[in-house]
Amino acid sequence: SQKIEQNSEALNIQEGKTATLTCNYTNYSPAYLQWYRQDPGRGPVFLLLIRENEKEKRKERLKVTFDTTLKQSLFHITASQPADSATYLCALDEDTGGFKTIFGAGTRLFVKA
């Protein structure tokens, strides 16, 4: 069966360190993969998209890698800050029209000052 897995355990890191979150998938051939941020009681907010033919994408302190052989995406936040504390969701879509995006359950990140 198709599955997206994100670490269900919360990630606790110290301010200034790099946070690395993992997204693994099975039985998908995604055209692209997205990362979203969700704060408590709010809807997810889009952060980054990486396509199947891209290995790495950066945006400010964020970096996403995509390894279609390992079926894995890594999401890095460098120089993390307490304001980065949130739940991060990965999402993938096999349909380039964006009609059937599948979301992971998310990983909760806590950044301590």
Added chain:
Amino acid sequence: DVKVTQSSRYLVKRTGEKVFLECVQDMDHENMFWYRQDPGLGLRLIYFSYDVKMKEKGDIPEGYSVSREKKERFSLILESASTNQTSMYLCASSSPGQNNEQFFGPGTRLTVL
């Protein structure tokens, strides 16, 4: 500032009641989506629409229906609410070509007693 709004943040209904959840977007997006979010399960797609009066079932449509009479408005209907429909409901919209980025509303936390 682009926006997706949902009619209620919190809603309490009784078993068997008909429930309407409304979503409005001001971005002229073609695509609109309804998800439910439950702890540990991530976002699950209930229905989506790619045009006015068009609708497609998602992964968990049972017990739900939708209506899209105008481009900016997408309604989710629970014909006869049940306790297992207690959840956070999130509406989203997107436009093809914009990274398939989905813009989410703030969510409606529905409790069915």
